[in-house]
Amino acid sequence: MDPWQGLSRRLGAKLSQLAGIDCGIVAIEAGFSHASAIIWADRAALGHGAPTLHTEPNIAGLVVYWLDLRQHKPWRAYFIPNVNGHCAGSSRVEAVLACLEAVTIPAPAP
Numbered sequence: 001m002d003p004w005q006g007l008s009r010r011l012g013a014k015l016s017q018l019a020g021i022d023c024g025i026v027a028i029e030a031g032f033s034h035a036s037a038i039i040w041a042d043r044a045a046l047g048h049g050a051p052t053l054h055t056e057p058n059i060a061g062l063v064v065y066w067l068d069l070r071q072h073k074p075w076r077a078y079f080i081p082n083v084n085g086h087c088a089g090s091s092r093v094e095a096v097l098a099c100l101e102a103v104t105i106p107a108p109a110p
Contacts, residue, residue, distance in 0.1 A: 002040055002049065003030065003033045003034060003036075003037040003040055004040075004051045006033065007028060007030075007033075007051075007062065007064060010028050011026050011028065011053075011055065011062055014026045014028075015055065015056060015059070018056075018058065018059060021058055022058060022087070023058060023060055023086075023087035023090060023092065023093065024058060024059055024060065025059070025060050025061060025062070025063055025079075025093060025096060026059060026061075026062050026063070027062075027063040027064075027065060028062065028063070028064050028065070029065055029066070029067055030064050030065065030066055031066050031067055037064075038066065038076065041064060041076075041078045041105070044078070044080075044105045045078060045103045045104075045105050045106075047106060047108070050080075050105050050106060050107065050108050051080060051105070052083060052107050052108055053080045053081065053082045053083060053107075054082070054083055054084055055082050055084060055085075056082075056084070057082075057084045057085060057086045058085075058086070058087070059082050059085055060081065060082060060085045060087050060088040060089075060090070060093045061079050061080050061081040061082045061085060061088055061093075062079070062080045062082070063077055063078070063079050063080075063097075063100060063102055064077070064078045064080065065077035065078070065100065065102075074100050074101075077097075077100040077101060077102035077103070078102060078103050078104075078105050079097050079100075079102040079103070079104045079105065080104075080105045081104065081105075081107065083107055
């Protein structure tokens with residue numbers, strides 16, 4: 001099951017909260033999504049069925065993560081960069097992704 005449509009909808013709902021921010025990352029906890037979402041994310045990280053994120057230029061990208069309730073920290077995290085983003089790859093964004101140990105899902109080749 002491809003969760004991209006639901007993730008896109010949740011991303012859209014959060015964009016107004018980041019209006020006026022120079023560089024932001026939207027993070028969505030996916031623990032309540034269908035169990036196959038982890039399989040989808042693993043495959044997308046390998047380049048199979050990876051989504052393309054087109055959104056506001058002040059958004060570096062979308063982090064989709066699953067929470068480890070025992071340790072209260074992300075258990076698995078994936079970063080989907082915004083192809084329109086002007087701050088993706090900045091040192092601040094890279095530091096956040098390193099902290100989350102996020103795997104970047106590459107945009108599909110055109």
